[in-house]
Amino acid sequence: MNVLVTGAAGFIGSHLVDRLLAEGHSVIGVDNLSTGQSGNLAHLADEPRFILHQADVTHPLELPTGTPPPQAICHLASPASPVDFGRLAVPIMRVNAEATRLLLEMADRHSARFFFSSTSEVYGDARVHPQPEDYVGHVNPVGPRAVYDESKRYAEALITAYRTHCGVQTRIVRIFNTYGPRMRPDDGRVIPSFVCAALAGEPLVIHGDGSRTRSFCYVSDTVEGIHRLLMSDQPGPINIGNPDEVDMLTVAREIIELTESTSKLVHVPAPVDDPQRRCPDISRARERLGWQPTVSRREGLTRTVQYFRNLNLRQGSRS
């Protein structure tokens, strides 16, 4: 297939590009590099089945002349870190609302399959635990996280309308916290923040008392789930995440141990509307996609620590 991937230079997008190429597909990556890095795709510079097109997908896409029409469109473009919810508030709304509509129209024009990366944040500060797909969520529509949560919810509704009323073949994945190589050190999400602080011997900053929980999925597992859903006949939404729930104090201590760091833990107040607990119910993914995570947190953290160590070495040797 010819697959168009938006957000291709981002963390998950770049791993998905690698996976699609490994399966024999041709990929057109589109990215405006607002939170992504072209370095995530540098290893593909000589790959004839891949092109990176720098563009903002909130505007109608004009692909380079001679590009074959896409048979599948994977819309992953969207800033995803809470540190960007203020800085990039309107761009986040636009990439999940306006760009999703433009790309659905494109999918309709080319009879292409449309894949969307939604998020566990559609469940908000959930009152049901773990979260199954039929839980409708508990989201504050005017809170500081609303630009992300509500624009993803709007996108899901829009996609469902195009599937139901226009016959577009659509797939929706709800991704839970994913981590691994190619995250930005200053991304603000918990794993890169803890790992980079621990490697630098700086304090690990914990929001609240450390009892908040998350369920971390290693990126190769997430991409396997995305790929299975894309190739399936399931419209979703389907949760993809690791049900191995852990509190923040535990994960901070694990990272300190893995990095052999002398860093201390410091506590700051938790941000407004930050979910107390987060854990996917993955029964649907198991039943319909035959998918479940395979990389343990220890293994995934070890690989991630190694990635950031190497990054520090490369940056150190350049300066």
Ligand SMILES: NC(=O)c1ccc[n+]([C@@H]2O[C@H](COP(=O)([O-])OP(=O)(O)OC[C@H]3O[C@@H](n4cnc5c(N)ncnc54)[C@H](O)[C@@H]3O)[C@@H](O)[C@H]2O)c1
């Ligand atoms: N990483 C996670 O834990 C997680 C969890 C849930 C959902 N998701 C979703 O997965 C997708 C990828 O997330 P990620 O963690 O890789 O984030 P990321 O920030 O690393 O990647 C997003 C990419 O989209 C690009 N982008 C943003 N706006 C764009 C625009 N208007 N036009 C073109 N490109 C644009 C960015 O430059 C970046 O390369 C997002 O849709 C996100 O909401 C991620």
